[in-house]
Amino acid sequence: MAMCTILRCASVSLTSSLPRLSNRNALTPARLLSRTCYKRALSTTTRFCAALKFTDKHEWVRVDSGVATVGISNFAQEALGDVVYCGLPEVGTKLSQSDEFGALESVKAASELYSPLTGEVTDVNDALADNPGLVNKSCYKDGWLMKMTVSIPEELDGLMDEAAYERYIKSIED
């Protein structure tokens, strides 16, 4: 755990274009995608961009062809400890931004989950029912929580990009 913290602190001081190879939840592919996306931004709306965006509640959102995948960040999964149960919503649930949509139970507590966007739940990660630890082991990939539609794309603009989120984490840790 201490090792991870040292690596995280070290990487934050490097420029954001250098990939963090030592972090097992490496965001390199997403970062490359976001750079490619940026170049095409003039002709493509951001809604189709697969870059990660973050909320101040440590949830991430990745939008792909109008569908947003939601999960919790590495900072959040570390803070939570081992997740023992994922309480997720039903498909079809309509959520407004910041609505409570479920809870993750860990040894630490039952932590509420807040919707990063306004939309309707289209899919829920069923693998988490038998394997809630995926949230810890692979928070950006196999540990995704739910997928939803994006009713108000402008809400994405209000979320933090990866660099801003890194700065945010650093500010809370101090």
Added chain:
Amino acid sequence: MILRLLNRACVLSGSVRLKSTLSTFFDEMGKSGIILKSATTGIFENLALEDWIHDHVDLQNRSMLLLWRNSPAVVIGRHQNPWQECNLPLMRRLGIPLARRRSGGGTVFHDFGNINMTFFTSKKKYDRHRNLKVITSALKALRPDLEVAATDRFDILLNSHYKISGTAAKLGRTSAYHHCTLLCSVDRSVLSSVLKSNTSEVIKSNATPSVPSPVRNLLDVDPTLDSDTIMNAIASQYSNEFGFDGPVITVDPTHEALMPGIHKMAQDLQMWEWIYGRTPKFSVCSSLVVDDVTVKLDMDIKNGAVEQCAMEIPEDWLPSEMVNEFTSALNGSKYCPNEAAVLVAAFTRTVSVTADVAEKIHRLCAGVVSVM
């Protein structure tokens, strides 16, 4: 009488028009630490009080301790399965209600001999060990020879062996609460019988399980330790530990004007959809014996309702069309003995059956209901 400041002569009576809610009252008090005692003993009203404080009181620069006791009730954790955790038929016979709280953790039994403590803080100040230290220090200040200590599972053990306190917690947007029980003089025979499920062997579920432990009452080791003495010691130690000097305030959680929305919160906690419907998906696989005939029952329960029901019954005892009618009647219904009995009775009225078959269906239903 809605509000009483115990260590001051000031009393707010019902005839005074309250311009503020409890939240603004705390803001105006300007104290960074406040101790509350609930005036009621209803489990749903008290759980609603916790939720209300968590949602409405500014806890960024203020911490609070709420002391509360309930009349007999069983409380399960947010993601638990009540059929797995407690004896529901026994609780129904004894008139002991079931509640599901919003924090995680395991199942507990409350009665007047149990003290509940809720520590409200900002997320930053969330510290369960420090809170438990308040309790163990308070007990040791009362009785220096008492061997009580918190474990790394956040239980408090007496003499390193008997559990006298269990912990659960909830983290919200900006604030958190950590609550725990304390066994002072609980009816242990009722506790052990209601917390032993009659159907756990037939249930397959991924709900969070409880960790059963041997328990003791503080009264068992020292008959002079009563709940009031202990509550006062804890209140005092809380102020010492955190450097507060606030008064102890008694609050009536049924007072809607003081806490707008609290009545609905208590109602929501009593809804079947919350208490039973929030049970994680599970399956029931049981062999029932009805009239010396073995019936194999397989059910999938989702959101507390029968999603799928199948039965294996010897054809010569009950024809398969009857069996199919029976299982269809249950499909989509609440996993609830009353509802099942009503549905089966209705279906036997609509199909023409001999008295003999009707009797068999009736006994089959009784068998199925025994696992609900």
